[in-house]
Every structure is written in C-alpha cells, then in structure tokens.
Amino acid sequence: MIEVAMVVGLVATVGLVRGWFLGYPAARPEAPSLSAKEQAVVMAAADAMFPRGGALPLSGSEAGALRYVHESLSTSPTRIRLLLRLLFVFVEHGPWVVNFRARLTRQSPEQRVATLRSWAESPVYFLRVVFTSLRTIVSLAYLSDNRVVDGIGATPNTAPFEGHKKAVLA
Amino acid sequence: MKLQVFERPHEGVRRFSDYQDRALRDRCDVLVVGSGPGGSVAARELAEAGLDVILLEEGPPIGPQDMRQEAGDTLRRVFREGGMRVARGNGFFPTMQAIALGGGSLVNSAICCRIPGWILDGWAEEHHLPELADGALDADFEAVEAFLGVTATDEAIQGERNLLFKRGCEVLGIPAEPTPRNVQGCKGSAECFTGCRNGAKRSTDTSYVPAAIRAGARVYTSLRAEQLVTEGRRVVGVRGRQIEPFTWREAGTFQIEARRVVLAAGCMATPLLLQHAGLGGAHAGQHLKGHPGLAVYGLYPHKVEPWKGATQGYQSLAFLREGIKLEVLWAPPALLAVRFPGFGDEFKGHLLDFERMAPFDVIVSARHSGGSVKPLGRTMQPDIRFDLDPRDVAMLQRGLCLLTDISWAAGAEAVQPGVHGVPPVLTRAMGTAPLQRASLRATDFTVGMNHVFGSARMGGNYRTSVADSWGKVHDAENLYLCDTSVFPASPHVNPMLTCMALARRTARRIAAS
Ligand SMILES: Cc1cc2nc3c(=O)[nH]c(=O)nc-3n(C[C@H](O)[C@H](O)[C@H](O)COP(=O)(O)OP(=O)(O)OC[C@H]3O[C@@H](n4cnc5c(N)ncnc54)[C@H](O)[C@@H]3O)c2cc1C
Ligand code: SF4
Numbered sequence: 222m223i224e225v226a227m228v229v230g231l232v233a234t235v236g237l238v239r240g241w242f243l244g245y246p247a248a249r250p251e252a253p254s255l256s257a258k259e260q261a262v263v264m265a266a267a268d269a270m271f272p273r274g275g276a277l278p279l280s281g282s283e284a285g286a287l288r289y290v291h292e293s294l295s296t297s298p299t300r301i302r303l304l305l306r307l308l309f310v311f312v313e314h315g316p317w318v319v320n321f322r323a324r325l326t327r328q329s330p331e332q333r334v335a336t337l338r339s340w341a342e343s344p345v346y347f348l349r350v351v352f353t354s355l356r357t358i359v360s361l362a363y364l365s366d367n368r369v370v371d372g373i374g375a376t377p378n379t380a381p382f383e384g385h386k387k388a389v390l391a
Numbered sequence: 392m393k394l395q396v397f398e399r400p401h402e403g404v405r406r407f408s409d410y411q412d413r414a415l416r417d418r419c420d421v422l423v424v425g426s427g428p429g430g431s432v433a434a435r436e437l438a439e440a441g442l443d444v445i446l447l448e449e450g451p452p453i454g455p456q457d458m459r460q461e462a463g464d465t466l467r468r469v470f471r472e473g474g475m476r477v478a479r480g481n482g483f484f485p486t487m488q489a490i491a492l493g494g495g496s497l498v499n500s501a502i503c504c505r506i507p508g509w510i511l512d513g514w515a516e517e518h519h520l521p522e523l524a525d526g527a528l529d530a531d532f533e534a535v536e537a538f539l540g541v542t543a544t545d546e547a548i549q550g551e552r553n554l555l556f557k558r559g560c561e562v563l564g565i566p567a568e569p570t571p572r573n574v575q576g577c578k579g580s581a582e583c584f585t586g587c588r589n590g591a592k593r594s595t596d597t598s599y600v601p602a603a604i605r606a607g608a609r610v611y612t613s614l615r616a617e618q619l620v621t622e623g624r625r626v627v628g629v630r631g632r633q634i635e636p637f638t639w640r641e642a643g644t645f646q647i648e649a650r651r652v653v654l655a656a657g658c659m660a661t662p663l664l665l666q667h668a669g670l671g672g673a674h675a676g677q678h679l680k681g682h683p684g685l686a687v688y689g690l691y692p693h694k695v696e697p698w699k700g701a702t703q704g705y706q707s708l709a710f711l712r713e714g715i716k717l718e719v720l721w722a723p724p725a726l727l728a729v730r731f732p733g734f735g736d737e738f739k740g741h742l743l744d745f746e747r748m749a750p751f752d753v754i755v756s757a758r759h760s761g762g763s764v765k766p767l768g769r770t771m772q773p774d775i776r777f778d779l780d781p782r783d784v785a786m787l788q789r790g791l792c793l794l795t796d797i798s799w800a801a802g803a804e805a806v807q808p809g810v811h812g813v814p815p816v817l818t819r820a821m822g823t824a825p826l827q828r829a830s831l832r833a834t835d836f837t838v839g840m841n842h843v844f845g846s847a848r849m850g851g852n853y854r855t856s857v858a859d860s861w862g863k864v865h866d867a868e869n870l871y872l873c874d875t876s877v878f879p880a881s882p883h884v885n886p887m888l889t890c891m892a893l894a895r896r897t898a899r900r901i902a903a904s
Pocket of ligand 1: 424425426427428429430447448449450487488489490491492493494495496498499500501502503504584614615616617655656657658660661771841842843873874875876884885886887888890
C-alpha cells in the first residue's frame with residue numbers, strides 16, 4: 222500500500238515539475254526581466270491574439286510584445302509587477318485549473334485561441350478579468366509598434382487640420 | 392481679460408536633479424501638498440496674498456519633450472501604478488491618477504464644467520453647508536474661468552467624431568453643446584491624454600504653477616509627503632522622501648516646517664496622509680465616490696478619422712437631473728482597442744475599422760455607490776474599495792442606450808456596446824433593443840472611474856464629515872483640504888472646475904485669517 226502511494230506521489234511530483242518548470246525554450250536576451258516561462262507565455266498570448274498575416278501582417282511577437290512587457294515590468298511598482306507575474310502564471314496554468322487542459326504554451330495555436338476566447342466570454346467574472354488584463358497588455362504592446370499605428374492610419378499629428386486648411390485656401 | 396501666458400512655464404521649478412540625494416529642509420508660512428487643480432490654485436492665491444508659500448509635488452514637471460504618444464509609455468511615466476490602479480469591490484474598477492506637476496490637469500481633456508446651482512444647493516442642504524448655497528461660488532468660478540481662458544470648443548477643430556455626436560443629438564432633439572475647455576490655441580490633435588505637445592492646454596503646470604512662482608512661491612517636485620508632523624492639534628510640518636522621476640526610486644529625505652498646511656494630494660492620497668497622522672476622525676478615507684463611465688463605439692460608413700479633433704469636444708447635459716452626462720470620447724487607440732471583440736483577423740479588422748469609428752461615453756453621478764480609501768500598512772499606497780450599486784448600473788445602462796440611439800441617429804451602421812451578455816456588435820437592424828432588454832450587473836462591463844471624490848468630505852456636522860465648508864479639518868487647528876476629496880457628493884459634471892473654485896475660496900479664507 223505504502224509503495225503504491227509512493228509511486229503515485231512520485232508520478233504526481235514528476236508531472237508537477239514537468240508541467241510547472243520544464244519544456245520552455247531558453248530565455249531571450251531582449252527581455253531580461255522575464256523568466257523563460259514568462260517569455261513563452263507572453264509570446265503565446267501575443268500570437269494567439271495577433272497571429273501573423275492578414276490586413277495588418279505583423280504578429281504580436283513581431284510587434285515587439287516581449288520587449289514591451291519587459292519594459293513595463295521593469296518600470297512598474299512592485300505591487301503591479303507582482304500582479305503581472307501572477308497573471309502570467311494563471312494564463313499559463315489556468316487551462317489546467319479551469320478544465321484540466323494542457324498549459325497554454327503546450328497547446329496548438331487554435332487551442333490557445335479557443336482557451337482565451339472561452340475566458341473572454343466566460344460567465345465567471347474572474348476569467349473575464351484575467352482575459353481583459355492580458356488583452357490590455359498585449360494590445361498596448363501591439364499598438365506600440367509604429368508600423369501598426371501607421372497601418373491603421375492613426376499616426377500622431379499635432380496639427381491635423383492645418384493641411385486641410387491650406388488645401389482649402391489653395 | 393488678457394490671458395497670462397508663460398513662455399517657460401517650468402522655469403524656477405525645483406527638480407530631483409537639484410537635490411543630489413541630500414536631506415532637504417525648508418520652512419514657510421503655508422505648505423501646499425499636491426500641484427493638481429486644487430493645490431496649484433491654492434498656492435497661487437496664497438502667494439499673491441503675500442504669504443511665503445511652498446508647493447510640493449511628488450511627480451516631475453513634464454514638458455512637451457517628455458511627452459510620449461505611445462499609450463503604454465505615458466501610463467508608466469505619468470500615471471500612478473503604471474495606470475493599472477483599480478478599486479476593488481463588487482467588481483474591478485480601473486481608476487487613473489496622474490503623478491506629475493499639474494496632477495490630473497496634465498492628462499485630462501480640459502473639460503471645464505461648472506457644477507449646476509441646484510446641485511450645490513443640494514450639497515448645502517444635505518450636508519449642512521449653507522455657506523455654499525445660492526451662488527456662493529459664482530465669483531470663484533468666474534475668476535478661475537477667466538484665468539484659465541475657458542471657452543466653448545471651436546467648430547473648426549471639432550473634427551468629424553465630435554460633429555457626429557452633435558448631429559445625432561440634433562436629429563433626436565437632445566440639447567447638446569460644444570464642451571467648455573481650458574485651452575488656448577487648441578489644434579484639435581486629440582492628444583490630451585498623453586499631454587498637449589502644442590502647449591495649448593492650460594493645465595495647471597503651465598498656468599497656475601508659474602503664476603504662483605511669479606508671486607514668490609517655491610515649487611519643489613519629486614518630493615513625496617509621507618507624514619504630517621504634529622504637535623497636539625497643530626500640524627507643524629511635513630516629512631517625506633525624494634522620488635526619482637519615472638523609475639519611482641526612493642532617494643533622500645526632506646522635511647518642511649510650516650505654520651499652516653494645505654493638503655491637495657488628490658482624493659486617493661489626502662485621506663492617507665490624514666489617516667497616518669490620526670487626523671480627520673473616523674470619516675477620513677470613507678465615503679469615496681466617483682463617476683463610473685462607459686462608452687459605445689459607433690461604426691460609420693464613411694471615414695471619421697477619430698484621432699482628429701478636440702479630445703472631448705461635444706457634450707450633452709440634457710439628462711443631468713437623472714445623474715447622466717453624455718460626452719464624445721477619445722483616448723489613445725491602444726487603450727480603446729482593448730475592448731474590441733474577437734481574435735486574429737477579426738480583431739485586426741476592428742483595428743482597421745478604427746478610422747470609421749466614433750466613441751461616445753456616459754458618466755453617471757452614482758449616488759447609491761461608494762467605497763473607501765485606506766493605506767496599505769504604513770505606506771502611501773491606497774487600498775481602494777468601491778461597490779457599484781445596481782441602481783447606478785441601471786443608470787449606466789440607460790446612458791449606453793442613449794448613446795447608442797445617438798450613434799444610430801448620426802448614421803452609424805453598427806455599434807459596439809462593450810457589455811458582457813449583449814452581442815458584441817449591434818447592427819441597425821438589431822437596434823438598441825438587445826442593450827435595453829439586458830439584465831445587467833456591475834461585472835458585465837469594465838467601468839472606468841477617473842473622476843473620484845468624497846474621501847475626506849466637508850460638512851457642517853463634525854460627527855459625519857472631515858472638514859468644514861472652508862476646507863478646514865475639524866480636529867486640527869491649521870490644516871486645510873483643497874482637492875476633490877472634500878466634495879460631499881457628486882458634482883454631476885466633470886470635477887476639475889468645482890475643485891478649483893473651492894480651492895480658491897479656501898485659499899482666500901486662509902489668507903484672510
Ligand atoms: C484621464 C483623465 C481625464 C480627465 N478628464 C477630465 C476633464 O476633462 N475635466 C475634468 O473636470 N476632470 C477630468 N478628470 C478628473 C480631474 O483631472 C481630477 O478630478 C482632478 O485632477 C482632481 O484634482 P485634485 O487637485 O483633486 O487631484 P490631482 O489632480 O490628482 O492632484 C493631486 C496631486 O498631488 C500629487 N500628490 C499625491 N500624493 C502626493 C504626496 N504624497 N506628496 C506630494 N504630492 C502628492 C499628485 O502627484 C498630483 O499631482 C480626468 C481625469 C483623468 C485621469
Ligand atoms: S486637443 Fe490637442 S491641441 Fe487641443 S488641448 Fe488637447 S492635446 Fe492640446
């Protein structure tokens with residue numbers, strides 16, 4: 222009996238260690254404030270929300286999501302930093318906590334979208350808050366890239382009516 | 392009256408780099424903590440009355456060269472907690488406060504609305520403040536408006552986004568008007584949130600603060616007040632720390648002695664200073680109120696180019712008696728986009744539709760809702776609680792329906808209401824009905840709350856308030872409050888101008904005493 226319990230415990234521990242710590246690509250140097258795991262989560266979420274191609278061809282990771290999140294983390298007050306790190310942990314392991322699915326970074330791109338969509342539309346308020354928080358960070362990152370801003374036509378302009386006035390006068 | 396314009400508004404402002412980590416000491420007649428709309432008005436009035444004034448500010452001065460158009464950069468550099476501050480209660484309610492010389496006036500949309508007389512009369516009656524009734528603030532409003540150059544937004548810089556609201560209201564017969572704002576030479580760049588690079592916004596760092604300096608006030612930035620120094624019922628000074636701009640690293644210390652102290656650190660920080668000092672009684676930090684706000688995004692068949700035009704150039708006060716104010720909205724696209732539905736191509740499609748969008752917002756007086764502000768331990772970090780009452784949720788819902796109707800009347804082909812449980816995109820065929828029919832709760836939308844007040848409210852009754860109608864804290868001999876924390880209830884309109892009028896009144900009383 223004791224042996225069975227030990228084997229079950231061992232398997233569970235290995236599973237936990239593997240699920241929690243292992244299998245992440247090495248951390249990239251451009252985002253030193255993020256661990257390898259956090260980097261993987263940010264990239265997975267950014268590319269699920271903004272995959273490459275389409276009308277705005279840049280993907281979330283190509284638009285510099287990692288660098289952006291690194292800068293945010295390194296200049297945020299401690300409390301916000303902690304909350305952001307907890308957010309990344311939940312985003313990664315939430316699929317398992319919520320319905321025993323593989324962690325986010327182990328899912329296929331389609332599964333990731335399905336997971337995040339289910340949170341966005343969930344009747345559970347907490348999951349919607351998690352989604353909105355993640356969406357906020359990733360959208361801020363995506364729209365921090367000038368190519369995206371130019372793509373939607375929102376290039377900052379301090380005097381938007383002056384050209385028009387000149388044209389009318391001419 | 393000719394406007395006082397300052398070519399180099401931040402000249403004479405002492406900065407973090409001036410302190411070189413040394414312990415700083417100074418003394419004055421009146422110390423004003425906080426340089427937002429309330430504090431800067433008080434500092435100027437007191438200095439012009441010939442008093443020796445120090446104005447203290449935790450944030451740095453931000454000039455056009457420091458402004459960033461990228462939303463995230465601005466959030467990190469100019470807003471507390473990186474712009475991610477939330478009030479918790481029966482939902483999470485994001486609330487933004489600036490950390491910069493000029494406080495909220497640096498980042499706000501410059502809307503200057505007088506509190507209607509009937510609301511002030513209501514405050515007077517409900518909170519035993521007869522001194523505020525019957526137009527008692529009129530002279531203060533006039534003086535502040537004249538100094539700031541408040542004028543109705545000019546049609547030439549409204550842009551299509553604002554004009555759509557105007558047209559929609561006209562079609563429905565809803566009275567609406569160009570927003571009165573404290574700007575001079577506004578070019579309609581819609582960048583108010585990230586700071587006015589045109590120098591057109593008369594934020595207090597470019598108006599009241601330089602006027603205070605000209606009148607002899609000393610202005611110290613990057614100093615965070617942490618502790619009021621007291622002797623019995625008197626406040627004899629303030630202690631705190633030097634704070635490095637943008638990294639928010641704590642550096643050297645400071646202490647300033649003063650014969651009188653004015654707290655104008657804003658609705659979230661003033662009650663913390665009171666509570667740390669054991670002043671203000673049981674009501675310090677209680678009765679937090681705010682204006683919850685929501686927006687709908689209308690999508691039009693033609694180009695709107697919403698990034699062109701005064702940030703919030705049109706408004707309707709038609710439903711003010713119900714507690715509802717309607718406005719045109721703009722903010723950096725990255726912030727507005729957070730709410731777009733969908734993923735991948737669908738989401739990117741909404742981004743590309745941005746140029747055909749016009750967001751309109753509603754703020755409600757939220758009479759039935761409220762919360763509290765308490766310090767987290769001994770720190771100056773607030774623990775903010777807020778519960779949004781179902782009756783105020785219903786008011787928000789009514790506001791969203793009105794805005795949706797205005798969008799249809801203006802020609803929108805679709806509207807995004809941004810409400811959980813309601814289709815993410817309403818078409819003309821669907822109309823407003825799905826929004827009207829929905830049974831909504833506080834958790835069904837992300838309600839922002841950038842107008843906050845009431846956390847150290849004034850009142851005629853010592854047992855239910857913190858300060859009297861002159862902002863004097865009941866249980867201290869020489870401590871005054873000059874920010875929105877003193878509002879006893881909602882002003883129903885944007886709070887800045889009321890805050891400034893009250894601050895002027897309080898400062899003149901201090902000067903005369
Ligand atoms: C994005 C946004 C848009 C808005 N738009 C409008 C608008 O168009 N019209 C309107 O009427 N209202 C608007 N508001 C609200 C308005 O800006 C505020 O109500 C107003 O700024 C409040 O003024 P205040 O003096 O009470 O506090 P604040 O403006 O918050 O000023 C307090 C100051 O004290 C400083 N401070 C805080 N703690 C300390 C400390 N411990 N030591 C030293 N200094 C400290 C802060 O850094 C800050 O500069 C807006 C707010 C936001 C966030
Ligand atoms: S709309 Fe543009 S120019 Fe006008 S006050 Fe705002 S930021 Fe300045």
